[in-house]
Amino acid sequence: MASTETSTTPFDDQIPGTSGLRKKTRVFMQPGYLENFVQAIFDAIGGAQGKHFVVGGDGRFFNAEAIQTILKIAAANGAAQVTVGQGGLLSTPAASHLIRKLGADGGLILSASHNPGGIDADFGLKYNIDNGGPAPEAITRKISDSAASLTRYHIAEAKDADLAQIGTSEIAGMLLTVVDPVDDYAALMAELFDFDKIRALFAGGFSMRFDAMHAVTGPYARRILEEELGAASGTVINATPSPDFGGGHPDPNPVWAHELMSEMMSDRAPDFGAASDGDGDRNMIVGPGLFVSPSDSLAVLAANAHLAPAYTAGIAGVARSMPTSAAVDRVAEKLGVAPYETPTGWKFFGNLLDAGRVTLCGEESAGTGSDHVREKDGLWAVLLWLNILAERGESLPAIMQDHWQTFGRDYYARHDYEALPKPVAEEVMSQLRARLGDLPGESFGALTVSAADEFSYVDPVDQSESHAQGLRVYFEGGARAVLRLSGTGTEGATLRVYLQSYTPGDGALNLDTSVALAPVAAAIHAIAGLARTGRDAPDVIT
Ligand code: G1P
Ligand code: ZN
Secondary structure, three states: OEEEEEOOOOOOOOOOEOOEEEEEHHHHHOOOHHHHHHHHHHHHOOOOOOOEEEEEEOOOOOHHHHHHHHHHHHHHOOOOEEEEEEEEEOOHHHHHHHHHHHOOOEEEEEOOOOOOOOOOOEEEEEEEOOOOOEOOHHHHHHHHHHHHHOOEEEEEOOOOOOOOOOEEEEEOOEEEEEEOOOHHHHHHHHHHOOHHHHHHHHHOOOOEEEEOOOOOHHHHHHHHHHHHOOOOOOOEEOOOOOOOHHHOOOOOOOOOOHHHHHHHOOOOOOOEEEEEOOOOOEEEEEEOOEEEOHHHHHHHHHHHHHHOHHHOOOOOEEEEEOOOOOHHHHHHHHHOOEEEEEOOOOHHHHHHHHOOOOOEEEEOOOEEEEOOOOOOOHHHHHHHHHHHHHHHOOOHHHHHHHHHHHHOEEEEEEEEEEEEOHHHHHHHHHHHHHHHHHOOOOEEOOEEEEEEEEOOEEOOOOOOEEOOOOEEEEEOOOOEEEEEEOOOOOOOEEEEEEEEEEEOOOOOOOOOHHHHHHHHHHHHHHHHOHHHHOOOOOOEEO
């Protein structure tokens, strides 16, 4: 039995953007709210009739309840089949893989990524299309439009499904298949990488710590690193997904992964450290005494990918989001492959990957991935690093030194001013936008502006245009500052200031990042009038 409920659209100004709809959990829990959004998704994609969807999430608070609602709405809308991860769990990259492997029509992924979870924290839902990647803007716009004009949703009157048992059942005529969330993903990783070589590395005494941050990668990392590759038991810490991620931010950066960072900076550091975020798509890489910036990690992976079985034939090209450092461009140049610069957000890589123009891609925000799925993939990056370490037989710090000597070093940092009043953040942006044309030739401390613009992008595959993607100020000598407003925050506005400064391979390669970036930080502070934020310093530096 299905019923049709009248819907009063409790949507405000949020347009499902880069990461679907992300809101406070209590907002999602309002009667009818989730229902409306799910119905809007089905309406926007031409209905659910006869379709197969993959559904799973990162296990945060409200994950299980939301999945029950999604199943009933899918059934009432005539979906033929839904495949769900056991316990409602699927990491984002594993969901992307399942959609592709099963030839499903799409997927609904429940996560607010690295944002905290809990009844007073964040929740999110996004729709992925049949290539396994986030819905492109044309579809998110349609979802937004149908949400705004929605007058009803359909929901099956059925009892809650049992998601604890692997197997098949039926909900109001729709087939429900509950699968092990790790099996297919682990099999894919074993195809891409030389597991024997990595096994030998661990058997030879190589030590590692992986911080799953109480989030979804715990079961994946335990199975792959400890059970299949023979890493010592206890290698994976915080391995049990919890609804509030142990009360922390499941964000793999030196600030939030401080437990791992302090071990890696101590004299009892293992050979290699890594962490992943709430839904398993981000990664952090750290060696004994040395944090690897995500931009550098992407560059090292691109330079060494041919050492892993999946990439022995070389890479077709690389893509990075605009705020990501130019380190990977230098590698692309040496390899003779195309570098692409895209707006922030993984969805912009989808067309390039589908068209075979790029093999690897990444973002400064700890996202790295390849054409094996259509999402960034935290554990994939960790395994590629392990494969490279096993092949090269050198330590991580030695590999980084060699990389910087060969390509030079792009010192890099991101300064976030969080939860600013929206008008303040918008004023900083509009004042700088207005000044861009006057900046070239002007000097600020030791730095002189060489160019300044606002980033626009034309997708080389489908020619779709994206404007206002960040304000860029370039300085003579290779430094750059970028300003943009976050599209994923759930409180006020977050202003991101991205800093980079280049040192050639025969220069000072081991400076403290904050020292190397001090001139560009001071220059952009003056240029953009960052004093207007009313903050003495950024809230988070990564
Ligand atoms: C942030 C990151 C961006 C990433 C997105 C989704 O978006 O900066 O690189 O793609 O999260 O994980 P932002 O809040 O900056 O809009
Ligand atoms: Zn994430």
